[in-house]
Amino acid sequence: MAGTSNDNLRNSMRNSGWPEASPATERMPERLTERSGAGGHAAGRRWPTHVRVGAALAAGAVPVALGAWLAPWWPVAWGAQSLWPTLAAVSAGVTYATLRKTLLQPLSAVALRTGLLADPDAASASQSRDQVALLGQQMSQAHERLRMLEGALEAGHSELRRLAMADQLTGLPNRRLFGELFDHARATALRQRHPMALLYIDLDHFKQVNDTLGHPAGDELLLCISQRLRDAVRESDLLCRLGGDEFAVLLTPVAGVELLAQAALRLIHAVEVPVPLGQQGASASVSASVGIACFPRDGDTLELLLQRADQAMYQAKAAGRSRFSIYRPNTTDEDTSTPLSGDMRLHWQPVIDTRTGQAVSAEALMRWQHPREGLLPPARFLGKVEAAGDMPKLGRQTLDEACAQMARWKASHHSPAQVSVNVSASQLRDPGWAQALDESLRKHGLLAGELAVELTESSLMEDAETVMPQIDAMHTLGVSLMVDDFGTGPMSLARLQQLRPTRLKIDASFVQRLPGDPRALAMIDGIVRLARSLDIGVVAEGVETAAQRDALHGLGCHHQQGYLFGAPRAPLDEPDWPVGPSINKASNRPIAH
Ligand SMILES: Nc1nc2c(ncn2[C@@H]2O[C@H](COP(=O)(O)OP(=O)(O)OP(=O)(O)O)[C@@H](O)[C@H]2O)c(=O)[nH]1
Structure with a gap:
């Protein structure tokens, strides 16, 4: 009979979705049922097993758990015997308060609930066991629902974060995420001592596309170009849409100016291929101007690199568009040297x-x-x-x-x-x-x-x-x-x-x-x-x-x-x-x- 009660308790705990019991909690019901021999017949009446288990938990768990909790203190206490009673009393108080809140109250609630379910006048012992199992199942389901809700909340949270970090039209990282990714790339570049290059890409006369073909066609073109840019860079490179018709690429690492030039040209060519728009076989062509700034030579922060690459991009536009330009610092006004004196x-x-x-x-x-x-x-x-x-x-x-x-x-x-x-x-x-x-x-x-x-x-x-x-x-x-x-x-x-x-x-x-x-x-x-x-x-x-x-x-x-x-x-x-x-x-x- 005792074995059956223990099994029931273990089963209902398992069914409830609680963690598998530790050896200590495994042992606990055995001890409790031993003690429940007297308590189970209180007022001359034999309570159902689950009621006895609940009561036993309330009555018997305290000394056992208290003993376990105080075990590390014994050597100290034996060494200062005069303090032992005080220490024991304080420890017992703290332990009881803790156990009461975390273990006894919830278990008592379970016991009460199972007691109500298992009305001894109307239901048989097996019916009571079924009801305990049902209760365990319901708790398990509630727990499962809670876990699902937590999962959905987490997924919603990461989707919100993704939306805050991604460009709505193209799905590319936006400037904010680009900033975070740049920080990682910068740390790696410094550790591995390799240079990086920031390419600022601005479409030429993109406004005309919107003006002549309409804003939706402009969106379609931006989306297509973003995909082409993505295909034109390596996995290790970072691409983002800065906004409007502006994109940025962080090439990392960069192995020499020639490869840098090739990468810039690859991006320019990717943009220039006509983009089919709509169903009527229409297409639109745009070109791109690219400005390049190098890390760490031209700047140590993303802001500075963007600013300098932007300056270089304007030089490319001024030189006729559809080309790239590498940032060169201007000579200062105080610089009075001339080529003839140099x-x-x-x-x-x-x-x-x-x-x-x-x-x-x-x-x-x-x-x-x-x-x-x-x-x-x-x-x-x-x-x-x-x-x-x-x-x-x-x-x-x-x-x-x-x-x-x-x-x-x-x-x-x-x-x-x-x-x-x-x-x-x-x-x-x-x-x-x-x-x-x-x-x-x-x-x-x-x-x-x-x-x-x-x-x-x-x-x-x-x-x-x-x-x-x-x-x-x-x-x-x-x-x-x-x-x-x-x-x-x-x-x-x-x-x-x-x-x-x-x-x-x-x-x-x-x-x-x-x-x-x-x-x-x-x-x-x-x-x-x-x-x-x-x-x-x-x-x-x-x-x-x-x-x-x-x-x-x-x-x-x-x-x-x-x-x-x-x-x-x-x-x-x-x-x-x-x-x-x-x-x-x-x-x-x-x-x-
Ligand atoms: N379709 C579409 N247009 C946008 C979007 N964001 C910005 N634009 C438009 O893109 C155009 C960007 O124009 P600019 O870069 O200033 O000028 P541009 O015509 O490209 O000329 P240059 O840069 O000097 O070659 C503006 O007309 C914006 O209204 C968008 O998400 N979709």
């Missing part, structure tokens, strides 16, 4: 004939070794030189150094067929410019055909009365004329004919869209055909991938320049690019003297 040097970048793999010419690019900021490209200092009116002087200095380098290469039999120098509109305003050209060629013993001058479309369109006589003088000397950044300026075909350039340099912004953009392909195809019909050579600049090279080659543009073939670099006595036949020979044009 160290000016030339770096060289080859133009390759893709049919032979050999360099046919090399372009001289100015670099200024700034006393504090290191080696700076022309965009960082030419404005200052122009403002100071020093451009003619710097131009002559550059021209002379380019001719000197070509002479050195010729002497060591490692020269390309031609070198080119960039000339600005203000240099053309220098009345002594054509004479300076002639003097440099003579001084270094060069043939006129070994030198080319690169002028942008916009410089050539300035003030025809000043420009044309200089160009004519140059032609008379036999120096080649190249039109730089062709396709981006205002030059008319009439002016093109008048200028009689030797070559057109197709602007990098067209090349960067290859091979995926059919409009860029069509544009380059048109330029190549036009140039060929006018007997003008063509060079593509900004070639960075093999796919771009092959697409250009397929269009008949074989002279190419870009990081794929070599970055601008300081001159070597024996350049490591393979030197081939004369560019004029390759394009079947005689060298003029």
Whole structure:
């Protein structure tokens, strides 16, 4: 009988969903039922087992639990016997109060409830047991419901958190989550000592999409572009929508500026593919401008990096959009140094004939070794030189150094067929410019055909009365004329004919869209055909991938320049690019003297 009561109690505890009993609680009912022998017959009446168990718990658990609770104190108490009664009394009081609240009251409630259920006059013992089991089941169900409610609450909570952290339209992390993710990435970058790059992406003229096709179409386009951006970055990179038509990518880690440029171009190309909209076969195209700031060089916090990448993005927009720009700190106003008082040097970048793999010419690019900021490209200092009116002087200095380098290469039999120098509109305003050209060629013993001058479309369109006589003088000397950044300026075909350039340099912004953009392909195809019909050579600049090279080659543009073939670099006595036949020979044009 005692065994059955114990089993019932254990079963109902188990059924109730309470934790499996510990050895101590397992033992407790046995002790309790032993003691319940007298108590169970109180008032000459034998109570049902569960009532006796409840009462026994109330009566008998106290000394047992008290003994267990006080066990650790015995040695201390024996050591100070005079304190023992006080200690025991206090301990007993505390223990009883605790047990009463946590164990006895709930158990008494169960006992009372089971007692009521098991009316001894009406129900048999087995009915009582069934009712106890039912009560246990109900408690278990209530417990299960509570657990489900807790689960639902937790799920709701995390959904709320996700919604607060995600962009509603695209599901991408929003700026807030991006901030948290950035903190983790930053900690890893510092620990592993690797740099990161933040790319700020802003769609170009996105407002027009909303204005012409409607806001829902704009949303559809944003959603599609967000997916493309996600596909264009690695798993380890972080992408977020900053808001509106602005996104940010954190590239981590970044292995060099070339890979950084490739990543930026991949994102730009991903945006440019036309987006199908709606059911009617309509589509829309947008481009993106990207600004880049690097961690830790340009900033240590997300705010600073975003601010600087944003600045760079505006530079990309100002330079014609659909391109990327890397943040460069501005020189401070107090900085009074100029390139003429500093160290000016030339770096060289080859133009390759893709049919032979050999360099046919090399372009001289100015670099200024700034006393504090290191080696700076022309965009960082030419404005200052122009403002100071020093451009003619710097131009002559550059021209002379380019001719000197070509002479050195010729002497060591490692020269390309031609070198080119960039000339600005203000240099053309220098009345002594054509004479300076002639003097440099003579001084270094060069043939006129070994030198080319690169002028942008916009410089050539300035003030025809000043420009044309200089160009004519140059032609008379036999120096080649190249039109730089062709396709981006205002030059008319009439002016093109008048200028009689030797070559057109197709602007990098067209090349960067290859091979995926059919409009860029069509544009380059048109330029190549036009140039060929006018007997003008063509060079593509900004070639960075093999796919771009092959697409250009397929269009008949074989002279190419870009990081794929070599970055601008300081001159070597024996350049490591393979030197081939004369560019004029390759394009079947005689060298003029
Ligand atoms: N469809 C849609 N449009 C949005 C959303 N959020 C912002 N815009 C619009 O996006 C446009 C962003 O325009 P801007 O970046 O200022 O200008 P833009 O036309 O892209 O011009 P540039 O950035 O100078 O090239 C604004 O017209 C906003 O109203 C959006 O969630 N959905």
